[in-house]
Structures are given as C-alpha cells and as structure tokens.
Amino acid sequence: MKKSTTGLLLGSALVVGLSGCASSASQSSMESSASADAWYQHPFVCGLAGGLIGGGIGYASSGESDEDQGAAIGTTAGATIGAMLCADTSPAPVEPAPRDTDGDGVIDADDQCPGTPAGVAVDAVGCPLDSDNDGVPDYQDQCPGTPAGAEVNALGCEEDLVLRDVNFEFDSATLTMGAEQILDGVAEKLRANRNVRVRIEGHTDSVGSDAYNQQLSQERADSVADYLSSQGVARDRMQTTGYGEAQPVATNDTDAGRAENRRVELGEWE
Template sequence: MKKSTTGLLLGSALVVGLSGCASSASQSSGMGDSSASDRAWYKHPAVCSVAGGLIGAGIGYGATDSDDEDTGAYVGGTIGAATAALLCAEPNKGPAPVGDSDGDGVPDDKDQCPGTPAGVAVDAVGCPLDSDGDGVPDYQDQCPGTPAGAEVNALGCVEDLVLQDVNFEFDSAKLTMGAESVLTDVASKLRANENVRVRIEGHTDSVGAAQYNKDLSQRRADSVASFLAGQGIAANRMTTIGYGEEQPVASNDTKAGRAENRRVELGEWE
C-alpha cells in the first residue's frame, strides 16, 4: 500500500475518533452546569489538540509528495491541533444571571437600596416607597400624607401624633380592642424604624380631681407602652408621662372638646 494511502487511512480513523470525543464533550456540557474539571481526560481541549495535531500531521505527511513530507506534516499538524481544540472546547454559556439578594424584584446590579426588608414595596431602583416625599419610607412613617416640604421628625410627623381611636375602658387604663388594633400598626412601624425612640403622653379632660386625672393619664400612657413592649418594642426605646388635664387642645366646656382632650400622643424622644 502506498505511503500516502496509509497516511490518509490512518488520519481518517483518527478523525472519526476525535469527532466522537468532541461530540461527547459537547453533549456533556449541555447536560447541566458541570465544570470543565468534571469532564473525562480525553475530552479536554488540550488532549484533543494533541490528538488533532497527530491527525493533521499524519494526513499532511501521507497526502504530500516525498519532497514535501516534512512541510505537509507541519502544516497538517498545526491545522489539526487548532481545529481539535475548538471542537472540544466548551460552548460559551454567556454571563452568569444577576441575583436579587433582598428579593425585592430589582436585580442587584440596578438596586440602589440593597438589603430592603422582606415585603417592603419598592420603586424602580429598589428603594422603599416614600409616598409623601418626607424622607421617611412608608413602612416606617407614622404620619403618611405629610404636606410637601414640611419638616418631619424621625417618625415622619410634623408634630406629636395623636393616636386616634386609642381609647380605654371607662375610668380605667385598660385598652379597648380597637385601641390594640391601632397600636399593633404603630408597633409594626416602630420595629421597622429601630433607631427611633418615642415619648408616650397621656392626657385627660377636666372632669374630676386634677391629681386623680394626672395619675390616670400616667397609667394610660404606661398601658400603651406595655402593649408596645409586648409587640417587640424595647422598653429603653420608650418613655411615658401623664399630663392629666394640664394641656387641653379644646374647650372642656363641651362634650366634643372633652373628647378631644382625652387622648394619647406619640412623639420622638430625643
């Protein structure tokens, strides 16, 4: 058998083997996220390159005249090595997907407020919503709807907040069920705004003895603080004071005025 024929037959056999190797490598890379280190040694691009070089050299040697055998082997080996390495190389999987570490729906590479607490509504750049633009996010704001441009405290309020519907049983410091519902929401926002401390004030109307009213207002303020503590607000974040009838906000001469004066206020404790 002629030398050229022998070289071609040998090269063809090696080509078939190499093609199978490359095909197996491609299939294995498509079966999951296996890294190149998990592949069989004979599927590695370096091994394929050596095999391809031998194939190309054999073909080049066998397919050329005797005067050009060395050149043919060199050229064939170079082309074969490069081609084989490409065949066995893993396909480009593209860039890794961007994560969303705080789970707010905004990818980390676009999130300007990373670490947003779970369940908090955010805007397009991943920052908590602040509907009234007062600088206190909605999930921490005890006074939503503050007028534009108004200066607010750490609670999001322009002044002390009157806790509407925080009422007590008659002549008692026991909270009504409706009051507990209101205070549960207050506590939720205080938990989210953990760096703020609060002042809880109790007030009464002028019916009854002044000292009795002062004591009652103190017990009511303490009752509110106790409920908030039960909702996870640390005691050292709260202070209470009972003013009794000393600071009316309306006239005590009318039923409506006296109702306004019986109140609990929440303010920032600096």
C-alpha cells in the same frame, strides 16, 4: 499493492487520524473558552481529511467496474464521520442569573439601596417608597401624607401624633380591642424604625380630681407602652408621662371638647 491491502491501510489511517482530531476537540472543550481551537480541530478540516481518506477506502475496496461510485460513497461517509468526530459537543456555558440579594425585585447591579427589609415596597432603583417626600420611608412613616416641604421629625410627623381612636375601657387604663388594632400598625413602623425613641403622653378631661386624672393619664400612657412592648418595641425606647387635665386642646365645657382632651400622644423622644 493489492486494493484490499490499500483499503486496510487507509482504513487504519482514517481511524487513527480522526480519533486524534476527536481527542483534540474533546480536550479543547475543557480548556479556557478564551483560547482559540487549533486549525486542525475545525470540523471542516476533519471533514476534508475524512473525505480524502474515505474516498481512498471506497476506491480501494471497490471492484474495477465501480471504482468511481465506491470512491464517491467513501468520500461522503468519511467527510461526515470526520466532521462529526471533531465537532464540539460540549454544552454552552450558562450565564449566572443576576443577583437580587435583598429580594426587592431590583438586581444588585442597579440597586441604590441594598439591604431593604423583606416586603418593603421600593422604587425603580431599589429604594423604599417615600410617598410624601419627607425623607422618612413609607414603611417607617407614622404620618403619611405630610404636606410637601414640611419639616418633620424622625417619625415623619410635623408635631406629636395624636393616637386617634386609641380608647380605653370606661374609667380605666384597659385598651379596647379597636385601640389594640391601631397600635399594631404603630408598632410595626416602630420596629422598622429602630433608631428612634418615642414619648408617650397621656391626657384626660377635667372631670374628676386633679390627682385622680394625673394618675389615670399616667396609667394610660403606661398601658400603651406595655402593649407596644408586647408587639416587639423595646421598652427602653419609650418614655411615658401623664399630664392629667393640665394640657387641654379643646374646651372641657362640651362633650366633644372633653373627648378631644382624653387622648394619648406619640412624639419623638430626643
């Protein structure tokens, strides 16, 4: 057989054989990653086959004087082409990013308190911070800094909370601007603690008649409840009571004592 004919046949074998390897490699990349590639799909095997066929082509295509050189060039080229055709060029699988459903910075797999409201500070295991360890998370706690071991109510307080600096215009139930700012913080925690109902109690000093003080204290308690309601706290979660001057916490004989008696208290409504 003439060399030219031999070269043509070997060239055809190279194209057909290596194309088959490449097709097999491409198909295998689409199959499950769990299945192992067949041995003949390995780039080394394809390279070896390509080298043999390429060497034959180089030998058959060369003249009498450069047969060895032609075979060497053919072997190198065939091995390179064969290995490239059978190489798996499919992209590496992308691992899914860990999920953090509640967006608190702790992935779901490690989160012991899933569903934390957005923006709430959490600890290393994804649970809302409870700085005073009273069982009421900081974002719901109306009395942060409760002494360790103290028994608290659902508001996080040992007893009713005096809403200090919640003041009113002179001789009226109109809240001052400073009072509204304080109540904004109270409302925020009550919105976060939707399972608790509250009592709002109004108190006055002894200046004026009993009947007048009773009415004024009720109006002031209602004014606080109305403002909290305007800030998103359901009105049916609040009970208001005016006690007038009947429950002083200090003497009414001094300015300082009377100021203490003019107060609004917040407590759990059980």
